[in-house]
Amino acid sequence: MPIPPLALRGDVVTFSGNPFEQPPESCLVHVRDALVVARDGVLTHVAPYDARDVPADATVHIAPGLIGAGFIDAHVHYPQLGVTGSYGEQLLTWLERYVFPAEAAFADRAHADHVADAFLSQLIAAGTTTACVYCTVHPESVDAFFTHAEALGALMIAGKVLMDRNAPDALRDTAQGGYDESKALISRWHGRGRLRYAVTPRFAPTSTQAQLDMAGALLREHDGLYMQTHIAENTAEIDWVRSLFPDRRDYLDVYGHAGLIGPRSVLGHGIYLGTDELDRCHEAQCGVAHCPSSNLFLGSGTFDLFGAMRRPRPVRCGLGSDVGAGTSLSALRTLGDGYKVAQALGQRLHAVQGFWLATAGNARALHLDHRIGTVAVGMDADLCVLDPGATPLLALRTGGARDLTDVLFALMSLGDERCVRETYIAGRRVHEHRPAN
Structure with missing residues (x-):
């Protein structure tokens, strides 16, 4: 069925530049009483309201809040939704105790369908319209996720996890088996509608060199693929990688040697990346997903976001919820934790920087800023309407706000x-x- 044109009226909040490189306020675009029109999934009009601009076949809907681009999540695990908020461990033992047992259940397609549906429902309820998603080692988990994402018409990036060692038997594939299953999934899903496939080695310790090399082969054999993995999240993990790959000069080189680092590579965490590794991230134009909620929850450390983005060779950084180590799919909650991490490092995350990071910045990190992340003519019509007075505390706080940036800061602190x-x-x-009234 054709989608009727969308005509939204309300205040638009979007961005015109990178607030980590320019004064934040100069990057904020606020169109008061705007008319936003979309046809066939694309924005065709964004300007101050004029009744003459309303399409004849559209009915104007008054937006109940601020109209912005849909949030983007650069790093999240849908199979871990059911173990969110699991007690007492740091990364490696947390994986063994909670995550691996939960992921084993995704060999059952019915279970994968149930969790994929629940995950996507909660994701869009949090205003997130695009995410870079880890499935499990089971092809069924990928088929389930993409089936439900396709039904929504969403731009989603996801892939089968590759693990051929240092994991339970039920979660291990082989180098050749992982390659063959990934290749079949790529053929089935990559480029179908708005769906994109990500080659997904979980992290270096759970893949042999042979598997990493075959993952690199997949990237060379298919155009437009993404690659997602974890890097330098935990000091014990880094020591483990060093012992497993003694011939590589550092963690990033493990992936680089296998041909896994490029413009559509998305590296989760990166807390302990060294100066030389950050330089190579800049040169490769890959993205690093900052996951403050997860890092706080697991006690992993504090990523120096400003140091990565304001260095002479800046890195494309995005924001990830990293559920289930992260404790919420809400970008607003993740931004609140991002502010606290920055404060702990003696930095201040401005509201404009935060909202840019969760929308336009994430789109840039994913090399999708020509399609999503801002509200402008020609962009995909993925939108989120935020209510600054959604709770009694927010209503009290924003009722006395000094300006729009103060409203945005209240949303990312209390929302x-x-x-x-x-x-x-x-x-x-x-x-x-x-x-509720």
């Missing part, structure tokens, strides 16, 4: 999924939250 009044994917409303 959560309750602030998301509506979510639109490709111009179609897929979520609506009606607050």
